[in-house]
Amino acid sequence: MDFHTSEHIAGVGSRFDPHEFAGALRRAGADGCLAKARCHHGWCYYPTEIGEPHPHLECPDLVGGIIGAARSVGVSPMLYITVGWDEKTARERPEWRQRHPDGTHVGAPDGEPGWRNICLNTPYADFVEELWRELLGRYDFDRVFFDIVMYGEDGCSCEWCLAGMRREGLDPDSRADRRRYAFGSRERFMGRMTAAGAAAKPDVPLYYNNPWHVSAHPEACADRFLRHQQFMCIESLPSGFWGYDHFPFQACYYGHKGLDIYSHTGRFHTAWGDFGGLKNPAALEYECLRHAAYGIKTAVGDQLHPSGAIEPYTAELLAGAFAKLKPWQELLLGAEPVYEVGILVGTGTDPDAPFETDNVPETGAMRMLLERQTPFRLFDGFEADWPVRLMILPDHVHLDDERKAKVRRFIASGGKVIASGVSGVGLEEWPVEGIEPYPFQPAYLHPAGEGLLWDYHFALYQRSWRVKARPGARVLAVLAEPYFNRTAEHFCSHRHAPVRGDTAAPAVCVNDSVAYVANDVFRGYRRNGYAVYKRLVHELMDRLLPDPLVRTNCPTTAELTLRRRDDSLLICLLHYCPQRRGQDIDIVEDAQALAGVSLGLRVEGRPQAVTLEPEGVELEWEWSDGYARVQLPLVRGSAVVMLHGAGSG
Template sequence: MRFRQVHLDFHTSEAIKAIGSAFNKGQFQDMLRTGYVDSITIFSKCHHGWAYHPSEANEIHPHLAFDLLGAQIDAAHEIGVKTPVYLSAGLDQRLARKYPEWLIRDQNEKTNWTPNFMTPGYQQFCMNSPYLEILALQVHEVVTRYDADGIFLDIVGVRECYCQFCVTEIRKRGSDPRNLNDMKALWEETYFNYAARMNNTVHAVKPGLPVFHNSSHVDRGRRDLVHLNTHLELESLPTGGWGYDHFPLSARYAQTLGLDFLGMTGKFHTSWGEFGGYKHPNALRYEAALSLANGARCSIGDQLHPGGLMDHATYALIGAAYKEVAAKEEWCQDTTSVADIALLSVEAASISPGGGTIDDHSKHADIGAARILLEGHYLFDVIDTQADLGKYAVVLLPDAIVLTEPLKEKLAAFLTKGGKVLATGRSGLSADGTRFELDLGAEWQGVSSFTPSYFKPGFALPSLQNASFVLYTEGQDIALAQGGASLGSKENSYFNRDLFTFCSHQHTPSDMEDAGPGATEGPDGIYIAWNVFEDYALKGSLPVKEIVCYALDSLLANKQLRTNLPAQGITTLQAQQSHNRLVHHLLYASPVRRGQHVEVIEDLSPVLNTEVFIALSEPVREVYLAPQNTPLPFKQENGTVSYTIPLWSCHQMVVIQH
């Protein structure tokens, strides 16, 4: 998989004339060179439903007079640039108006994506309809006629659908569309049948050709869905609604799955479909570096003008990032993550049999946990219940992970080998929610009736004096188990906020009475009696972060990396085993809010005198900055390598050569 990719959207209305009339082979190649692009995903078929090449399986755009796809492939291949080919799979507005009965419907017969045909937009197709056969013919045509370097199929996934094809099928099976479990099984089967059909269509012609099915999110815990793809493309446009939190959480999971993957951002100020919008070059530099630091290749989204002329401003912008990526690739190939902590994803655990569902509270747990781990500069992976726990020192169970029997057995084996657990909220409880299955020093008594409640730590926080700190999320009432140690006390409000019992503007203060432990420690690890990660995702409270960091630091006897990097910085450690080296990544940028719900990066402040300590017993031959190849003074003593980076900006790699 190439490191410097562009995803070139081309969703072009039939109401626009002279499609591709400005395309010029030399100009196309010049822009790819300007952007340091080594792979570009180009279009066979768009959301409007048109083909951009002569076609028997589809209709060529009515205002396109030549084979644009073929011309782009030839031009790119001539300069060594790969060309995966895009087909809009879930959306095809040309066919939607012709065959509206093939569209996904809800129980009220409304269409999916756009509710009706009087609203501008697209409707999504059901793959249980005859549309599947047409799509297969379109894919077959591309892989037989063109030298495609991959196939990208968009807007697909397991979809709820009550179209008459699905209703007819479920009744044929002797069931009823009101039987939700049977309908869910049908929707799953529909997607797997679609994916198998597309993969077989491609690989019957070109075995091993890369195929990716894009649903815009890689479901944590659904390895069966993941492995329908030959690789992963993690769509994560920070300014397009994903935010800067999203990619690290997705990437820390993706790197555990054994597939090549890339991080897909965009050149846009906002998101897909924006013409004339540009982000600052520093933002793309940072976003590309964030992919590299997390073991991913890079992809940047663009949209081609209907005339077919590549935009110079866009490729100068992309080139500012990809020139740096080209210089760094040597240290970013074939890497594996180094991690102390396994964050067991609530999303993933909820998918396991008996794992329950993600409610409005627990859906925030993964986000809050990842934020604290990033800001605390911990080395971590995001895992599912199938992951091997052998390389980790601590397993983090955030807020809502009850212990099914298989998970209980896996954790028991992990604990036997010296591992520790940090559990919060309802995590660690039995599947029926009545008792703790781990010895965390606590006995469960019930869900607290007070919201909010307060925690008074029995330890000092780095930034604050001791106090009763408010927790806004659900708490648990616990008692100290035999042999357990209390890490601080829980305090309740005088009363919950109600019509005749309210105090001040927000909530009632603590009654200052000890209501039992708020956090405990036992032989298996530490327990905190609130949904602290939900709390951090929603409120971002400093005491919450420092309480969690205290617990993690207590459990991590031999932390593999320590640094004085500011909280906004990100650090990862990647192993390149084939080169006998570790590559330490450091990133720093401060996104700022612009407009409504848009975070941007413009200024990249220099970072001074970053101190780093890495636990490493193997003798180190040299430490140097990459890609500068500048030697960096270091010390190695008592199993620790230490060095100081005097000055850096945006992204710095430090190579520790064994």
């Protein structure tokens, strides 16, 4: 329940009625709710001696009211405290604001509406800690959400940070050093709040919300920040800037880190603060079921009207989605994920890598797997082992010595690899060696008559690489070059120049364990959506894994996840098909039909029964060649197929 309320609005909390609030929680079927102690405008909603209550707060203890209302109906309250965005502080103590290296402020420009960022190295951190201690002594809550614990890409150059960097021997003129210092500052702040919390309420878990980095640079490595989280919340409102691809990416990474984990969507048509904007019921249903399909708990963001009055329809909207969600959660939460392909992200491996988060190739790889209904997860290389049969190293995975050794052990124990771009080149297990940038972009890929794709010169829109095949490796396609790159000096027609002819440089090269593509093919799929790239990777997967875990005729729009509960396997199917209907927004309005779907799952034991859940309807099935095969009835939007007694393998 968001509640960021301007001081220019009167009568705040005047219509808050704890009975009405509790009734809405009950009608929605919620089991948790959020109480905002302090909002991004910098105002508190309780009688504080440290901060300042909202100047027009008419319900003196809204925080206590919400917590009490929640408790009265058995709903678990979570406390919310803003950190990095604070308008009141930005106004009153501009010297505490984060600064860019040129001295300008970070966040919304002066004179424009929007949030401004406060630095955690200023005395502001002492203020937040005092407020936190006050709240610890005053209220009974089950979890805490510290919001906006973050720095921008440039770090901060305020006077406290400049002095701090000099003290630590860092160079404030170096972007890398500024970021290194900012990441350290964030960790210090989290450590302080955690220590204060642990002293007063050791059983209350804390979460620090910030933009999560799955980035190659060690300082920006997500693994380091996870150490500070006592639970995890993936903030991902698909109709906001996050889009529908953000959640599965995050879920397939953070969902495997052993933390109690929620994901936030919102009841908004767009995102936070969208008063009067309601999400389509089918979209909310999809987003909630999708959380369960990935084994993650659901939170749905709403925003309370400044008066505190309840909008009755919201409870109805949530109740519809939660009614569908509940049986899915009973089946799927706590069930163990099952997957056979991994995507290795280069997080934390390359000290020379830029700090920027660039998950474009990984997201391209993820889409190729989603569209083929291949169960997968993301690895960062900190894992002890990779329990998959095939690992994808998309485009830009730099391997440090430790990860090089892991990749070699993985291959030695029978693991297969698909790599592209610079990933892993140099390892003697690779079918190619030597790498330098290819001078043409786009280049062309020409299959070499080895059964890959078909005879055509396919445009490679993204960067290509010149490598040499190692002895014994098979070249499945070569690079072909255009007449020239499109430049001011020479260009041809509306776009890139046509192909001039083949070269001897491999474009796709394989050995028994590794398939290598000399192009940033995963970035290409994400940026350009050329289905040939996906088909290329799928054909390589077929060669390396001729007996995949899942065989199905599902269309590319269907999403499949697989989980194991006791000795049963649960196949979740979702089919809602977001479509770009607004210029900048993907819309889901209907649960889409899936007709004539056949599913084959490779299982070690013959199942005892196959049912469609949560209805519990028995399905006809066959068992042959190690696959349980089932023909599904018409599915509308969602289905769980349960293979009873087949999960022991």
